[in-house]
Amino acid sequence: MKNTNIDITKTEVLSDNWYTLKKVTFKILKKDGTIETQSREAYDRGNGAVILLYNKNLKTVILTRQFRLPTYINGNPDGMLIEACAGLLDNDNPEECIKRETEEETGYKISKVEKVFEAYMSPGSVTEILHFFVAEYSSEMKVNNGGGLADEGENIEVLELSFNDAMAMIDNGEIKDAKTIMLLQYLRLKSIL
Template identity: 35%
Template structure:
């Protein structure tokens, strides 16, 4: 049963059969999915954003990201979000991995992309977005994660995994 609908998600209450034969009723957020992008300016530097998040009343350091819109595929979303949030169009994109955001409460799956060979355009922010892009070395961004200066989960996971795959990405000329 649908409890609430919004442009980005629905809140649903449904019954589920468990492997042990029991049935449970759970409320959850049905979500189309989302993307997060690690945009490389060059082989060492990426673009991150400082974004005000009104729901928690804080500025966060994040990677560009967004929700997959209706009739849009993951890569189209990643390309759109890059231009909207940081004002760049990528000439190269590659999906690196995907993960469930919080499977106890939502169906949302997030797809992580790397982008490179960026062409400057201009930001196209939504009216509710306050975003300040900045350049940073990948190794410095990872240090910020390890020092507790980045609190956003998708950004933490993406930076740590991309940094671990960095040499492989270079070898295959993905960045």
């Protein structure tokens, strides 16, 4: 249902290089009854999906490590970030996307995933909504070494960590990725591991 208190009056494309950056001018009806004109920039990179693989018997999780330029620019000394496997939907439904990304990035071929929630990760400036999944894995599901797609510039290291070590890495600052923290906390809250 569209918000009738918002009237978009102008949309300008500022960049359409990697993804699309737009400047949107709109009128908003405020609580006091006045109408105010505002402008905001919104970055549209499409929607995505993220998954945390876990093994109940071993009490382990599969994470990835890769270079993330924005973190490097913002003070991450080596630019490397430990994350749950994720990717853009690329016209797939979220479940098909995350199965594809899991095999590409981690080397595990999974058939059953559980969607746990959806969330906007940076709603002040990015349009993306993420679909969050969890799935059990076992060594028999490993079909390749993972690492991502070279033609997409991916150079991903696959990490198998104990759940306790992963949680400690949140506490000591080694894991700073929001989607990963959310999924690890989900496993803890649901007493899955």
